[in-house]
Amino acid sequence: MTTHESNSSRSVTIRAENLSKIYGDFAALHSVTFQVRKGTVAAFLGPNGAGKSTTMKILTGYLAPTAGRAEVLGFDPTHPDQRIEMAQRLGYLPENGPLYADMTPRETLEFVGRIRGLGSGLRSAIERVTRQCSIAEVFDKPVGKLSKGFRQRVGMAQALLHDPEVLILDEPTSGLDPLQIRDVRELIRELGRTKTILLSTHILQEVEAVASEVIVVGEGRLVFSGTLDELRAGGTVEQRFYALMDQKRRKEAA
């Protein structure tokens, strides 16, 4: 590997190359290629069912792609040993923030911290994420009795517990009220100063609010990949998004 190649490879934190995921006769993802550079907040934009969650499940190693290759921090999520190393440096908030309903946020964070081997640093890590995600007031209430907003924040807290280099957030503001959405976006902007973040959303305003890079997918296919400024060239994010989707539909119909 040349120095140039080495530097170039280092600057890319998340890479998807021709990712495909096929369930029987249905292609949830069709040869999707994109990359997210180190230290950027990238928005994964697309309508419901576009393949955003499937891509994130592949990037985190929960699912294996049918074809193509994924890479996070230089690790292959389909390789068992590399996936473990990757998961130690990666924080993931799955879609709808699934959590154990019978556990309190304290128990949830203690469980995740133990699995992550945080040891003596667990207490301070819990204090940090409790502050960051503002969950102190519900710390000892069962998760199953919390509002959607608090559950989502507990989900964020577990993703941040080990202070990861990379965050993958699947619709982090889904189901939140406007004030909670503002808080979460503020948190993402703050985290984006030191971390690489890939977040999925179908809310167009969210892209402008937090992201510097944008990946647009529709029906499992890549529609656009570039910076926010490139997407906005010649219109607003909203206008360009609808134009891209219409263009894709016309191409498929032809």
Next chain:
Amino acid sequence: MASSSSKDVILGIAGKELRSFLGNPTGYVFLTLFIALCAGAAFWPREFFDRNLADLATLNRQMPLILMLFVPAITMTLWADERRAGTDELLLTLPVRDTEVVLGKFLGAVGVLSIGLAFSLANVGVLAYLGEPDVGLMFSTFLGYWLMGTLFVAVGMIGSLLTTNVTVAFVLGVLGCAAFALAQSVAIGGGVIGVALLAGLAALGWLVAFGSGIHAGYAALFGAVLGVVLWIGDVVPGFTGLFQAFDAPSHFASFGEGVIRLGDVVFFAGGTAVALYLCGLLLSRRHW
């Protein structure tokens, strides 16, 4: 970057499962029922007093049936609930291996089983009050219960992995354990085990040959149909008898007489290992 050992991960998951079961009122209901059923099966039959022996022979006959119902009640939520709530995605994207998760959940369920059996030691206390039970016999009897229970835990986990519905997971677990508990005492037991094994082997063969699980279900169906033809059609004489060797009560019998036979220990431990391997295989099907 912090990392945890396999032991920490396995014990962490086992502890979570144990707390989840014991932190739930339903868990105590199942434990109380188990203890009551064990006491009833041991001392309710008149035969216990007629024999005038300080042993648990009456309980030994019913224990496979009691475990067949109790163990799936422990295992039914292990995977089905996790997948229904979507928390499996959270768990499996932490720095854990599938084998560690399977072993952690298995140990958690075995922990609940062990607590149930520990409480049922009260029956030995009753025997000690009434007579002088042989310590060695009691040890081997409870070891037999525990080994049979661990096999049923692994089988019940397979049932829980096959569905997202807890009730269906319980029914599948009972059916799986019943195949082992009734292989010899019920005429169709051996046949059902044979059909299930052929179905499983066909699916496994497909996976090994083609490396894809998409059509493994069809292979399993083919194996099951083949098994039914061999069994009902009497194509292979002694087909049922062949699989009656999987009868758990027969392998437990020597434990109940105070004898620990290596072959029986290997049967329970080996059966548990095979069932856990299948759990790992089923867990990895999310990648297919």
